[in-house]
Amino acid sequence: MKKSTIVSIVVSSLLISPLVLARHVQADEVGSNSVEPVLATSTNQESSPDKSVSEQVASSENAEVSKESSTENVGEKAVVEQAIDSNQSIGEKESHLDKAVPESSNVLDKAASDKGTVPEKPVADTGSDTEKNVDSRIESNATAVDSSRESGNDRSATRVSNPPKTTLADLSEVTGQTRTEEDSKKEATISEAVNQLLKWASTKEGQVGSTDQDRLAFAKSLGMIDQKAKGSDPVTDLVTMVAAAKKLHAAYRAERKTPLFMNGRAQPIFPFTRGDNPEHYSYENSDIVRYVVYVETDYDTDGDGKPDLVKTFVQVPKAAVKGDYKAPTIFEASPYVTGTTEERTLEGLGLKEGGKFDMAKLYTKPDKRKAVKEVSTEEVAKTTNPKEWYYVNPRESSADYTHYDYENLNWYNYYLVRGYAVVTSSGLGSKGSDGINTTGSDLEVAAYKSIIEWLNGKRRAYADKTSNREVKADWSSGNVAMTGLSWAGTTTFGVASTGVEGLKTIVPAAGIASWYDHFNSQGSPLDTGASNDLSWLSVYTSGRILDKDDWDKIKDYYAAYITKLNELQHKDGHNYNEEYAKRDYTLDAANLKAAPLLIQGLNDDNVKPKHFELMLEAYKKAGIDPKVLLHQGNHVYPSTRWAGTTVAGQAFNDLMNQWYSHYLFGLQNGIEHLPQVTAQDNLDPNKWRRFDKWETENKITARAYSKREDVTVSSDFYGTGENWTTRNQDAAFHSSAVSASYAAPVDRDITIKGHIPLHFSAAFLKGDKKHAHVSATLMDVSDEEFDVVKEEITYDKDGYSTRTLEKETVDEKGDWHGSNLDSLPVKEYKTHKVKSVVISRGWMNLANPDSGFNSATSRHSIDLKENEYHNYTMYLQPNLYTVKKGHRLVLTLHAFDPDYIYYADPYEVKFKTDSISATIPIVEESQSLLLRYQPNEKDTEYAKLADRILAIAKKNPAVEKDNQQDKGSGSELKPGGQMDQQPPVGRDSMEFRKEQKVEIANLEHKENDASSKEVALSREVRLPETGQKANSWSIYGMLSLLLAGLWKVIGGRKEKK
Structure with missing residues (x-):
């Protein structure tokens, strides 16, 4: 050759x-199903569905880039699931179409719109004669490029083979920068062009970023350059770059400062001034107006004869306060942010249980206050003391850490510089507010709803708690989004279930849909002691104690309320009742109107994934298509004030900016056409998958098989000598006295998607019938180690667990915020090697055979009788999880789950083998599996037994008496037996807040890990970026x-x- x-x-x-x-x-x-294509970011839409916040578009400016504008065909169908690499944004298709096309639009002043007047345009910068000449030359040279552009705005695909070179001299003609003879010969790089053009557009130092990296990020946000462009690349499309710079130039110099929309999102053109320095903050010197009002609610929950007032903290760009535009609001309703007590019981607050309390009095509606005068936002803002929103909480501080509230003061700065307002309230019973905290009840929801009504002009707020001087939200457009983590995510769904006008969208992260399922599962508690009481969260967040005089007015009244709440919650054991119904937001699904983006960590064992499924089902009943974002984190909000993350390569905040731009400003950018589900892969966190729907018609029908007709499991770890801390790892490979294990090999890759109904027939044998709890796990098991994103759980000698998710910093300044804000690190999850991992688990009380998936089905218990069988369906938590070919699916059955509860008095449960089956929802084609019993090596008799003929699957009668003596229990139970390592009484649901405080302390002390690697303990507080490296x-x-x-x-x- x-x-x-x-x-x-x-x-x-x-x-x-x-x-x-x-x-x-x-x-x-x-895959096998179809998914809606993700639309391109629309850049040629001039109309807005919301007349009050219409876009203002300069047609002459749009003409410069109209050839690039395109909206993709909605009717086309792609594949059911798309695996997309980390460099592809959520708004792009698999072909990596770049939607970064400049769009200029300023928001109309609502008042001007109402009057029918033409909105005032930003002051146009006509430019010098030199600029006009170079514009003409650039445009004529760009014909070849423009003529080759395809629909979809794929700039990377539209380069001609020999595009005209752009020199430094060309740039100098636009920006007026001094040039040399060499400049006309030297080809300009993207970084050089971006730096010159953005600095030319700006009016002050640092306005467009302090580093080249910041300015490149800004240019990509504007649509000035391709998302994949590198600073060292040559300039190939100066037309687009100059057009974008001109729009920015005009916006910075506009007489009326209004939000700027380009590339389908609000741009960071508003300056930022910090609010966490009370000694130096003032209204006059701040670009962000901050003040406090007291919104009047309907009810008198603290019994003082007046409607409760809830303290509400407002942050809004000064331009909106001055009347340049009407700002929409991002609202976080979090009982935590104004200060917590760090206590969980009345005793911890120095109070005693007792006293009589009539719950009906909480719903008393006194006459409303009469406003004596109206004062402006500016007047109130000038007189509000900064220490109203920034103060030390001694109860949350320690010898080496000082905690300041409002703790979320700087969490939403990203949005403030883009023209959004941010409103925060901790609601009833918090520091500065009236009332008492009722832990998620309809009264709590109604109070938060009142704040949205104030933002809509339908309710009164006052400048303080005594003068009756009314303050209107005169800067507000009336459009509101709610978001937050945990309880702050819960309130979003609660308020949405009221159907309140003006709430356009909710973005709950790990929010509770039904408080029953937060504390219980099908009749079984998920915690013990005070941590299983609704009241402990009320005690924890009763911030009125931070003001002694205020607390003294209500403390005895409050103690009586908590006593009554505990009584009513537990009067039916661990069953659903009226108190839980007040906190079950799924019951009001018909009222839902606000568009949802539901965020959930698939490794969250605090607020479990079932809650996003309950929300999703409620929205479907309301006829609304919900969107779901599933990540591999635990109890976290994807982006925080100390680190950012990405979703399929797109910054999470950027994704949310697109979402809010659409739902709050009315911008037509196509974000509403996201597939229903976007999910991070468990095996490769760099990979994200998309599905047109969460439900799947495909399933694995898995049946258990054993040579024995039944199997008995004990709760007695002590008496049987089993180690509870390694029970799952042990059960992955063999059964034991405390677990029955069944395994089946997987002959192809499968992706589990949804919750898992587990059917079985069981009988309580002997022991303490009051606590006949059973649990189950489904595991991914391999003889060889494999990589997976999953929490590692370790236990100390006292039985306390530590949960870790390993991650690293992939870019120290990669999370760009814009304006004069600092950029933050981007974090990325890492996989770790295991031989077994729990995919899903469930919990149930044998006394609740009729309990189903929905909370309200767990209302009734039966009196258990020994050796009497009942049929059960336990629902294991939903997950999106891929099992690789060659691994095994292992189903295990246990008594109580010591990760959640602990009972010293042992009991035994017997399961009928042929009744055990699981319906496992999968993405791939349906199949059947036979789960074979895995005997313990000590069970030498099992190998000698003859195989049984597999029984035809049939449903057992609801109640079946077993008259035979149990053969599975070899010894008497030992009441009160103690484990060598006892699980602590109750899990610490506040670990995620402890982690937040650690992060805040690290941030304040500027402690940076030299290796850019850290381990997040227990409930993680953020979701890191992803990046495709395998291809x-x-x-x-x-x-x-x-x-x-x-x-x-x-x-x-x-x-x-």
């Missing part, structure tokens, strides 16, 4: 290999095989010669 021929083959192969690989990968990831190695591998093959061919030819 000639050398030239060999070279040709090698070169051709190198060129075609990535395409072959891409097709191969794409083929592997095509490049796959390409190298393919090329290596190709070259090896060629070498062999050449060698063979030589041998023949």
